[in-house]
Amino acid sequence: MKYLTLITLFFSVMLMAQVEEDSELFLQMKQLDSVVFEVGFNQCNLSPTEALLTDDFEFYHDIGGIQNKAEFIAAMKKNICGNPKTNLTRKLIKGSMEVFPLSANNELYGAIQRGEHEFYRQADGQENKKTGYAKFTSYWELQNNEWKLKRTFSFDHRAAH
Template sequence: MRRITIIFILSIFNQLLYAQVKSTGELFQTAMKLDSLVFKEGFNKCNPSHYNDIISNDLEFYHDIGGITLGKEAFIASVKNNICSVPSKIKRELVPGSMKVYPLYNNKTLYGFIQEVEHEFFENNNGKWNKTGKAKFTHLWIFDNNQWKLKRVLSYDHR
């Protein structure tokens, strides 16, 4: 019985150790910065020039309405052609408090993280931003050659 109790306590400790990180932690702040680069710069300002540094060459992007986009170049083209070319500007905003970040370890070495977020979309009509939708996404970020790279994307629950 004592052995089972010890295993149970160690299991709980392990879950706490590798669970979602706190919003004040370094990894969470890194996720916020990367989110800003993907969306505030690339999506909202239509400035995807930094995507070459943060998007993996073999990106896989799965969208519940738009289908599958494979590769960095296809993703960048999609942003330029579908977001930046829209006559009435579109923007995306993170739903406050919705981001969750889960670290991924291999032999106690951080190699990546999962980012879960809910976000809203707005369209500018005659200078006024109107909410047009809401969705969720899950990003898989991998630390590769001392650089965080967006490797996999699930974009879903668009409403």
């Protein structure tokens, strides 16, 4: 019985392993990450990002607290896009992103995306300077064959070295 439990646990972990970087799911998550961060955060075009968020979206930040969808978008407008003299950017750390599929009865219903990113600031034409680092974990849900961002955890924020 003990060995059967170990074998079952082993195969359960194998089924929940992260997907390969060239898999369709990984590439979809990478593209969605780009919409949230490259388009939304870096270019301050928040409409595509807002469209990806579920109505009950929640953002958990280890410094800023908890925000719902409206609060998250308002904070992005004010804190990230609100000062035209300061250009904030986020870059995904190459090789840090992992994607884990979530299935029920062999049916894909969601994915966990996690990774690490760095933040940069360019003020008044100065050189782009790395200012920070953080980790993130996001829960994406498949709703009517469309990926929607439902929960995001942003944590382990540190100043750049």
